[in-house]
Amino acid sequence: MHDAINLYVRTPHRPLRILALALLGAAMVLLSACAGDDGDESAASADAPADELWQTAVTEAEPEAEEAPAPTTTAASSPDAEAGLAVPTALTPADLGREIIYRAAIGVQADDVSAASNEAVAIVQGLGGIVFSQTTRTEPEPWAEIVFKVLPADFSTALERLAGVGKLVDQSISADDVTERVVDLESRISTAETSVARLRRLLEEAVDLEDVAAIERQLLDRETTLEVLRGQLRTLRDQVDLATITLTITQSPTVPPDTGIEVAAWVSDDADDPCLGAQHLTADPDSTVYLCLEVENPGASTLTDVSVRSLDVRLDIGAFETRQGSFDRIEPGGLLVAVLEVPVEDGRLAGRVATRGLEIRLEAEAVPVDAEGTELPEVSGSTYVWLDSRTDDSLPGFADSVSDGAGFLRTIVGVALVVVGVLIPFLPFVAVIIALVWWRRRRRRARKQASPPPPPSASSAASP
Numbered sequence: 012m013h014d015a016i017n018l019y020v021r022t023p024h025r026p027l028r029i030l031a032l033a034l035l036g037a038a039m040v041l042l043s044a045c046a047g048d049d050g051d052e053s054a055a056s057a058d059a060p061a062d063e064l065w066q067t068a069v070t071e072a073e074p075e076a077e078e079a080p081a082p083t084t085t086a087a088s089s090p091d092a093e094a095g096l097a098v099p100t101a102l103t104p105a106d107l108g109r110e111i112i113y114r115a116a117i118g119v120q121a122d123d124v125s126a127a128s129n130e131a132v133a134i135v136q137g138l139g140g141i142v143f144s145q146t147t148r149t150e151p152e153p154w155a156e157i158v159f160k161v162l163p164a165d166f167s168t169a170l171e172r173l174a175g176v177g178k179l180v181d182q183s184i185s186a187d188d189v190t191e192r193v194v195d196l197e198s199r200i201s202t203a204e205t206s207v208a209r210l211r212r213l214l215e216e217a218v219d220l221e222d223v224a225a226i227e228r229q230l231l232d233r234e235t236t237l238e239v240l241r242g243q244l245r246t247l248r249d250q251v252d253l254a255t256i257t258l259t260i261t262q263s264p265t266v267p268p269d270t271g272i273e274v275a276a277w278v279s280d281d282a283d284d285p286c287l288g289a290q291h292l293t294a295d296p297d298s299t300v301y302l303c304l305e306v307e308n309p310g311a312s313t314l315t316d317v318s319v320r321s322l323d324v325r326l327d328i329g330a331f332e333t334r335q336g337s338f339d340r341i342e343p344g345g346l347l348v349a350v351l352e353v354p355v356e357d358g359r360l361a362g363r364v365a366t367r368g369l370e371i372r373l374e375a376e377a378v379p380v381d382a383e384g385t386e387l388p389e390v391s392g393s394t395y396v397w398l399d400s401r402t403d404d405s406l407p408g409f410a411d412s413v414s415d416g417a418g419f420l421r422t423i424v425g426v427a428l429v430v431v432g433v434l435i436p437f438l439p440f441v442a443v444i445i446a447l448v449w450w451r452r453r454r455r456r457a458r459k460q461a462s463p464p465p466p467p468s469a470s471s472a473a474s475p
């Protein structure tokens with residue numbers, strides 16, 4: 012195939028003949044237009060010879076046109092292209108006497124990535140192309156990337172058909188003219204071959220050992236350079252002979268059914284209708300408050316297994332009393348209403364001090380299911396209420412004083428026990444230090460008792 016294309020490129024005498032005939036016809040048209048007074052009739056009579064010459068030129072070029080690659084059609088000219096390609100393919104691999112590398116990258120989305128991959132492979136193999144490489148992934152989302160090699164004549168056809176295996180999301184096409192690089196490599200290869208041949212002749216004629224060694228080193232370098240150049244030329248030739256198409260297939264995004272959850276809460280000190288409360292309540296130090304929780308299903312899917320949890324305060328969630336709906340199931344547009352009774356003792360709610368304000372956050376979670384009963388991704392919503400507890404400003408009574416004194420005594424005893432617990436590991440060292448000090452003092456006292464008294468001095472003896 013490659014040799015046939017090169018033969019067509021390097022025999023330009025017929026295109027020159029066509030060009031010469033076209034110019035001759037144009038000249039005859041101009042001469043006939045200027046010849047007589049009947050300009051219109053002369054021009055009409057001159058058009059006929061020009062048309063005949065052009066038809067003759069096209070007829071002579073028809074055998075050669077059969078050998079040339081088929082021109083590429085654009086996306087707008089093909090019914091398949093109108094359905095598959097969003098961007099028309101303007102490139103045509105027509106043989107213009109240039110060395111051109113064609114590349115393309117296509118991205119499509121398909122419901123079944125595996126089936127789309129098999130279809131793409133069948134399309135390219137039907138055009139005589141090959142699968143150069145293929146990478147497939149199934150988790151976390153199906154994905155495939157396939158690299159195809161096709162003849163330049165089938166480049167546009169392959170693009171149009173591959174874009175139809177799914178929904179086209181992106182496409183890029185490029186053409187790289189490497190004619191100058193090919194010519195440069197061919198020239199360098201010719202020079203290198205001449206140099207290698209010359210060095211081989213010199214090596215055959217060399218007699219001196221040093222000359223032989225020097226020529227062999229140079230010959231090795233030149234042969235290495237020659238092989239590198241030949242490899243580069245082969246690579247370019249391969250890229251020119253076969254166009255490259257990279258197809259990426261991803262999973263089409265699935266749109267889940269409409270799901271959602273809305274959560275609201277109120278706090279009140281009225282047991283009759285706590286859902287008429289507010290989000291901020293100030294309660295007495297010893298009282299009872301009521302939390303009202305509302306969970307609404309605004310979506311089109313049923314919510315199941317509704318669960319509630321408190322994020323800041325340890326509440327007995329299982330003690331929620333259902334006033335409307337059910338925790339097991341909330342139909343679309345349905346509402347769940349539940350009330351929880353919470354005591355406030357000495358300004359504390361569930362062990363948390365509420366005299367400086369306490370935020371109570373509630374979160375509800377549910378599992379939506381569609382009409383077929385298939386579970387969908389979990390939905391959740393949260394809300395909060397704020398509770399303040401008044402401070403008890405009354406004077407303490409006898410029982411309160413005894414209680415406070417007992418609490419203070421317990422604090423002192425607790426601190427003493429902590430100190431003793433800290434010092435216990437150091438008691439052996441303290442005992443050793445005390446024993447050493449006692450032994451040192453006792454030894455010093457024994458030395459003083461054993462030493463004789465000092466003799467009397469002369470002045471003391473003469474004094475009587």
